[in-house]
Amino acid sequence: MDHYDLVVLKTIAICEYGIRAVAAKYIMKCDDDTFVRVDSIISETREFESDESLYMGNMNYHHRPLRNGKWAVTYEEWIEEEYPPYANGPGYIVSSDIAHFIVSEFEQQRLKLFKMEDVSMGMWVEKFNSSKEVEYVHSFRFCQFGCIEDYYTAHYQSPRQMACMWDKLQHQGKPLCCNMR
Structure with a gap:
């Protein structure tokens, strides 16, 4: 059964798969x-x-919990x-040593x-960071809300938009957004 509360466990499973099933330097979680x-x-x-420990995405610093809503x-x-x-949950990267931890x-x-799960990952990386320094890398190109030009990731994309974005990458050679739903 799929449910939002299971995303934390799925994130752990992604980390496990990335170090046990394949030889990966980095693990990426994305929606x-x-x-x-x-x-x-x-x-x-x-x-x-x-050998650097890496945590990369659209980072939130000093973010306060919402107490209602x-x-x-x-x-x-x-x-x-x-x-x-x-890092915001739609897409981020951790190095394999963090995933192993x-x-x-x-x-x-x-x-x-x-x-x-995104806050959970932040907690886990912070704990890892207490024993080995982590390079935190922020980029708005990991787009949390929709799409921006020259994106690494674009969130809230329909299958049609994804097909359009892929087509633009292949034929125009540019990371351009597609606005239709």
Whole structure:
């Protein structure tokens, strides 16, 4: 059964798959309504040393929990006034050492789970960062709301929009947005 609350466990499964099933330097989590320019993501990650721990996406710093509304978080769920730095959920990257750490912590039942997977990842990376320095990389090109020109990721894209975006990449050689739904 698919449900939003399971996204945290799916994110852990992505990390596990990325270190056990394939030899990957980086793991990318993205939503199914997110169009990803894989070639650009690969090029961007090549800018970093292979031994660097990396957390890349559209980062939120000093983000405060919403206390009412759809994404409300009670003080029992999160007592602090700010979340740790975290990348928005539509698409972000972690290096394989961080993914390995997450899986290990989960298997040893030391991984704190939170109802929002992007904030959970921020918590896990912050914990990892206490033992090995992490390079936090922010880019608006990991677009959280729709599409911007020269995007790495474009969120809230319909299958039609994705096909159009792919067509523009193939025929015009440019990462252009498609506005139809």
